[in-house]
Amino acid sequence: EIVLTQSPATLSLSPGERATLSCRASQSVDTYLAWYQQKPGQAPRLLIYDASNRATGLPARFSGSGSGTDFTLSISSLEPEDFALYYCQQRRDWPITFGQGTRLEIK
Amino acid sequence: VQLLESGGGSVQPGGSLRLSCAASGFTLRNFLMTWVRQPPGQGLEWVSALSASDNTAYYADSVRGRFTIARDNSQNTVSLQMNSLRADDTAVYYCAKSTYSDKSVYDLWGQGTLVTVSS
Numbered sequence: 523e524i525v526l527t528q529s530p531a532t533l534s535l536s537p538g539e540r541a542t543l544s545c546r547a548s549q550s551v552d553t554y555l556a557w558y559q560q561k562p563g564q565a566p567r568l569l570i571y572d573a574s575n576r577a578t579g580l581p582a583r584f585s586g587s588g589s590g591t592d593f594t595l596s597i598s599s600l601e602p603e604d605f606a607l608y609y610c611q612q613r614r615d616w617p618i619t620f621g622q623g624t625r626l627e628i629k
Numbered sequence: 630v631q632l633l634e635s636g637g638g639s640v641q642p643g644g645s646l647r648l649s650c651a652a653s654g655f656t657l658r659n660f661l662m663t664w665v666r667q668p669p670g671q672g673l674e675w676v677s678a679l680s681a682s683d684n685t686a687y688y689a690d691s692v693r694g695r696f697t698i699a700r701d702n703s704q705n706t707v708s709l710q711m712n713s714l715r716a717d718d719t720a721v722y723y724c725a726k727s728t729y730s731d732k733s734v735y736d737l738w739g740q741g742t743l744v745t746v747s748s
Contacts, residue, residue: 556735558735560673566723568734571728571734577736613734617688618663618678618733619675620665620672621672
């Protein structure tokens with residue numbers, strides 16, 4: 523099974539700052555990596571798929587990059603609604619796996 | 630366009646539950662459908678998927694042999710039959726739809742249904 527390790531576990535930033543979240547895979551997933559956002563009491567929401575493609579309607583401040591084993595989700599200027607949990611997910615191999623999540627909190 | 634799960638509840642260890650996910654606004658059989666669970670206060674865990682192209686079912690090791698995923702095209706639903714339930718199956722269970730065909734990228738999620746396994 524492909525293990526995804528996200529870092530940091532918690533990221534404390536202020537609105538307007540830039541956020542950089544990392545996801546590392548235990549083996550290459552090519553570009554078959556997605557990012558999801560989850561807020562308390564809500565289902566996850568797709569942000570980025572295939573490493574760098576924004577989901578429909580996603581603001582341009584969100585961007586994804588990477589390939590192989592190292593991936594990054596960047597949020598260029600944090601809005602109050604961006605403070606949430608973020609998960610990466612690979613679809614390169616079965617079983618599908620998720621990272622353990624990064625909590626983005628207000629500093 | 631939405632997904633609506635039902636069937637969650639409380640059950641004793643060793644018991645069974647059947648979750649259902651009803652789709653509206655799209656034809657479910659055209660997409661890979663997936664169940665993902667989230668134990669209280671924890672992260673997301675992929676559970677099972679059913680392909681659109683050839684009806685192949687996929688399972689996490691933790692549930693293989695105990696859970697069965699199925700689709701009812703006449704009702705536009707997907708179900709998850711859960712047998713021999715254990716305490717570590719306690720979670721919110723989400724059904725999710727793939728973006729297209731058999732691509733495991735999930736662009737639509739249900740609201741989730743809570744399963745609690747406890748004596």
